[in-house]
Amino acid sequence: MKLIVGLGNPGSKYLESRHNIGFSVVKALGRIHKIAFKKDGDTFSLSGKGRIAGQSVILGLPLTFMNLSGIAVRALLKKHKISPDKLLVVCDDLDLEFGRQKLKPHGSSGGQRGLQSIIESLKNEGFPRLRIGIGRPLREAQASEYVLSPFNKKEKEGLDRILEKALVCCVSWVREGTSKSMNLFNRKEKAG
Numbered sequence: 001m002k003l004i005v006g007l008g009n010p011g012s013k014y015l016e017s018r019h020n021i022g023f024s025v026v027k028a029l030g031r032i033h034k035i036a037f038k039k040d041g042d043t044f045s046l047s048g049k050g051r052i053a054g055q056s057v058i059l060g061l062p063l064t065f066m067n068l069s070g071i072a073v074r075a076l077l078k079k080h081k082i083s084p085d086k087l088l089v090v091c092d093d094l095d096l097e098f099g100r101q102k103l104k105p106h107g108s109s110g111g112q113r114g115l116q117s118i119i120e121s122l123k124n125e126g127f128p129r130l131r132i133g134i135g136r137p138l139r140e141a142q143a144s145e146y147v148l149s150p151f152n153k154k155e156k157e158g159l160d161r162i163l164e165k166a167l168v169c170c171v172s173w174v175r176e177g178t179s180k181s182m183n184l185f186n187r188k189e190k191a192g
Helices: 018-032 066-080 113-122 143-147 153-176 178-185
Strands: 002-006 038-040 045-052 055-062 087-093 101-104 129-133
Touching: 002 018, 002 066, 002 153, 018 045, 018 055, 018 087, 018 129, 018 143, 018 153, 045 066, 045 153, 055 066, 055 153, 066 087, 066 113, 087 113, 087 153, 101 153, 101 178, 129 153, 153 178
Parallel strands: 002 055, 002 087, 087 129
Antiparallel strands: 038 045, 045 055, 101 129
16 A cells, blocks of 8 residues: 655635645545545545556645644544655645656655655655655745645646646556656656
8 A cells, every 4th residue: 555645735715726736646646546535534634545557545735834844744644654764745845946846765855844844743754755846936035825725827837737747657656666656757858
C-alpha cells in the first residue's frame, strides 16, 4: 500500500492558488483512476482508496491547512499502517522555476511549510516528495501573498502540461519507485 498526499489549503478561496498545485495533482489522479474522495474525520482529510499501476494506493488531501499538514499525514499513515518511505507528498516550491519538477527521496523542507509540518509531525525527513516549481514573486511582492494568489494568464497556458507531467511522475513512482522515477523526471525542462 502506498499513500500519495497533495498539499494545499481547503476551501474555494484557495482553489486556484499556486499553493494548491499539490491538491490539483492528487485530485486529477483521483479522477483519472476513479478514486473517490470522502471526508475522513479520523485523518483530518479527504481520502480515497483505489488502484494505480496495479497497486493499492490511498490518495489524501489534508483539510488542516498547509501549515498543519503533518497532523493529517501522520493520521493517514497510522490509520492505513503505511511507513513514511511509502508516502509521496506533492507540493509547490518557490525555489524552483515555474513548471520545473523535482522528485526527491528525502530531505529538509526547503522552507515549504507543509513539508516542515510533516517532518515535525513524523520526526522524520525520510519520505519522498514531488516539488512543483511555482517560481518566486517579484521583489516587492510578499511570498505569502504570492503563493496564495492564482496563476496568471501565461502560467495557466502551461498548467495542463505541468499537471500531466506530475501525474505521469506519480504513476511512475507507484510502479517503479523513487530512484527510477527521479532519473526519468528530474531533467530540467521549461514550462513553455
